[in-house]
Amino acid sequence: MGLFRSPTRFPEKYRWYLGIWYKKFPSKAVWVANRDHPLSSPTGILNISNSNVDLLDGNVVLWRKNLINRDSSVVAELLDNGNFVVKDPTGVLWQSFDSPTDTLLPGMILNANLISWASSEDPSSGAYTYEIIGQQGFIHDAHQVPMTRIFPNKILPSTTKKTFSTMLRIDEYGVLQLLVWRDKWHIDWISHVDECDEYYTCGLNMFCDMNLSPICNCIKGFEPSDKPYRGCERKKTQVSCVEKEFWRMTNMKLPNFGQQIDTKMGVEDCKERCLKDCNCLAFANMDSQNGGSGCMVWLHELHDIRSYKTKGFDFYIKLPVAADLGLLFLPLFLLQITL
The missing domain is CATH 3.50.4 (Hepatocyte Growth Factor)
Structure with missing residues (x-):
């Protein structure tokens, strides 16, 4: 966990972010605190009190998480699973696993949407969102139009210290990927392979099959509509x-x-x-x-x-x-x- 920088359109100026990344994969952060409010220099201050977790750029608060006000001492810890937790003797007050960015890590419950990076080098909020609704997941574009429906929703396999590292990530193009570490990161699954993976490629009461021509055909018992x-x-x-x-x-x-x-x-x-x-x-x-x-x-x-x-x-x-x-x-x- 630490600060990393991302180049802007102007090479002489950089934007700095507080993030978490795998030691095996240092070139890509799996969580970013201030993704839409970058620091202007690598001298930001992370201040943890009984009431707030603040990231400051000088005297300006760029990112804040509110805590339940308590009189007891508060400590922060980065766990081995990548979860940054703030806790007191009674338990966890806040954790980064509750505020994912573009990546789902093992042990994380996706109770908030994954939002892609704006580009491969820009961690600010991008155009694509992965949202779980019931048993299925939806990838939406910037206008909240469904691009892909994933059924059932993709979950991460359980991992231990003896198994491989995994993560589920939505990339800057709106493609969801399951990545598994085996000496290097391998793509074990991808949300969009062909035209049939696009949401609503075919009409009502039709099915899509890439091995047929045309790929869209009526389900048995149905016939093409006049409309x-x-x-x-x-x-x-x-x-x-x-x-x-x-x-x-x-x-x-x-x-x-x-x-x-x-x-x-x-x-x-x-x-x-x-x-x-x-x-x-x-x-x-x-x-x-x-x-x-x-x-x-x-x-x-x-x-x-x-x-x-x-x-x-x-x-x-x-x-x-x-x-x-x-x-x-x-x-x-x-x-x-x-x-």
Whole structure:
């Protein structure tokens, strides 16, 4: 932990920041205190009192964190996991893990958004944000428009002193990366690989598959809408309460706006739950023991779905009875009218 500098547009002047970085990766800070209020020189003062943690540039407070006012002594400590904590004999008063910048470290709970750097050399707040909402994560641009939806949200594997260092970082281009240290930093996962990773690449009730041409196609039971912006819709009939069949799609990224029903419900019970609900369009059963959410159902139109080669979940689409049987009975119906 210490001060580092970042060049501005003017080479003769530098901006200074209070940050934390890995010894193995000193060129990039994983946490920055005063990212939007830089020091003008490397002579800043970090003042810790019973009421505040202040970073001062001369007499000007550039960064402040308020503490609960206590009469007991206050100490500050940088822990081995990268967490800068301020505490008294009763416990932690403030910690840097509660105020992440662009990086999630092992042991950190993401209760605030990750915000990218403005550039690779400028730690000030950039254009991209990673936000977790329920079981999924969203990467937004500067206008808060979703760029990528990550489902389920990406979490860091647990680490100990005997395992590798890891971190989850959103870069200056809005790409989320899981980095693992194995003699050097390796990218183990990345949020954006192809066009199907972009949010809402295809329309409603469609799925994206990079191995098909076109890559966007209607889900079984749906047909292209007369209004192209609508994607696909059911032409023959809507689902009701008499369906018995589902179409299984494997290795899928599940749609947005699913409702969690039961974290421990198995696939057959989840299926029965969807069958009994006249408004249920689809369901999925996720492994709750490995970070999933058990039984989920979808009651509205489906969007932001994609297929993967080897990962993803089984996704079950309810098939309307009339859509399968209507063509069989239609000729008989017409014959009766003729007679």
